[in-house]
Amino acid sequence: MPENLPVIAIVGRPNVGKSTLYNRLAGRRMAIVSDVPGTTRDRISMDADWKGKRYVLVDTGGIEDRPGDLLWEDVRNQTAKALEDADAVILVVDAAAGISPGDHEAADLVRRSGKPYVLAANKADNLNREVAASEFYQLTDHDPIPISAYHERGISDLMERLFEVLPVEPGTQSEDGSIRVAIAGRPNVGKSALFNALTGEERAIVSPIPGTTRDSIDSRFRYGENDLTFLDTAGLRRKGKAEEGIEKYSVIRTVGAIERSHICILVLDATELVTAQDTHIGGFIDDASRGEIIVVNKWDLAREAELDRNEVTAKVRFRFKFIPDVPVLFTSALTGSGVERLPQAVVDVWDQFSKRLKKEDLSRTVFDAVGANPPPTQGTIRPRIFRVKQTRTSPPTFEFSSRHPELIHFSYRRYLENRLRAEFGFTGSPIRMHFISRDE
8 A cells, every 4th residue: 555645435334325436536437336235345445636635545345234144244344444444534324315224333333443534425416415414413423514426516525624634644656666466367266365365464355155356456565675566356257248237347347457457367266177267368368468377276175176286287378378388376375375476476477577678689589580480471572570679568569670561470470479488588478579561
């Protein structure tokens, strides 16, 4: 979490519009918004800015007793942890629905936290509802501030009051500089358990119910000389399989987490190697040109399933042959076995992903390869390569100035890529290659 930035948690019972307010303050659609109570079950956070004042904004699941709900106690624990971490709180109530027992419970939890807070009477999108918001004086001795997060009414009043009660001055944040790591995979392969084992805190809800994690959540920590930010994500299903509504937005969230990451950890279930959904997700990561590590989780069940590490590695590499030299690690998030090797694997892949080659080394390798095996002639025309340069890192990208680049076949491009990998490594990293006409 960025240093010196105040942490502000949004708290309230389910379906009062917490996630809508979160999105409004964050300035983009980050939290899932639905009229289904309890949609936000994990807490999610991001940096936000209000009139030049930077802070960390945290959304939480709703506070309410639900007898028989297997996850509800976990949700309450997540909210309590968010309150513990917060410097100030926005307590949200529903001006349209009026006071409910859940509001009393939420207000009591906030008061007992001892944190400064403001009371936001949301959905006050007309004069009558603004007047009706006065009934929330029954909850606390704080003035209810009428707002409509959806219509962006009263937000300035809310934020001004919030920064008045905030006990810390907002700091400034330098460029993040961390290695962003997305943990992706099918539902119920153990992503959240792995996330918790890596980050050392029970931040993602772990449950045997597939699809428990609907939002992506972040955790940052120091490893050696590097800052690593891990992004836990909702499970991805194959395209077309996502249910309408909430799961659809979860898929969008996972895609977004992968796109804003540097390295993706693709988690497989050792007892279900390797499904079509797994290769679909791997293909998406490859298309996004992100560094990749494959983790075979639940390896504590390997003996019972009569699995051999070498055979599983060979099978995984064969099924993911479109990702050359991808590292394959074996873990048990349940026992912690193998998890300690993951941070170093991330740093190793990052070193390859961010590698910049010396011009002379790059040119020598490419033209040695071309001399040993020139591009095949197409009819009477032979394509030629005149120059190569690296145009960027993360991912490493190379531009080949050539004659008739359209005639350079995919198989020859793969040959050049293989020569680059043989000479320079790029383990776990994609390589982008652009062939342009010399005239360009």
